[in-house]
Amino acid sequence: TQLLEQSPQFLSIQEGENLTVYCNSSSVFSSLQWYRQEPGEGPVLLVTVVTGGEVKKLKRLTFQFGDARKDSSLHITAAQPGDTGLYLCAGRSDMRFGAGTRLTVKP
């Protein structure tokens, strides 16, 4: 069992602020995925990271996979209200998800 711990559990910030959320495990993952979920909907894939040390950018979102492939981070620059949602990381090899970070961006 590869457990994924996400932090913080909740995050409330003002529009324009930067933030980083984390996904950590004691196990090595072949790949990690980040999803965003909005109320009443299923999660939607943001990115898949595969290589240790890999950095991927998606507009204002920057994803990093740890060198040892045990952890990942998501950094959002200049957050906007549209970024509000539940951010979930998932270890793709065993299809398990972390509990998520619930982000609220206030206008």
Added chain:
Amino acid sequence: NAGVTQTPKFQVLKTGQSMTLQCAQDMNHEYMSWYRQDPGMGLRLIHYSVGAGITDQGEVPNGYNVSRSTTEDFPLRLLSAAPSQTSVYFCASSTGTSNEKLFFGSGTQLSVL
């Protein structure tokens, strides 16, 4: 393109009742799975299937049955509902189990009284 379709959207059951949550996908995906989502616990895998005729248990399979008679459909059965099964259920599909994107349905909110 409908993607992954779940029905019903909402359901209320009494303890001991049975029901089937429906999931259908039109993307010819081999892999399908069921998750339940509870506050503070993220998504937990109930059962999954890597192709028609093949199913396997996830981390929380007790109280649930599945079958996969066709590529398109993957129903989840609750034989005798319990209040602990109150949750939001999501069906997902993908082309495979390694790195591929999971496509999720919009969920079924189930309450067991």
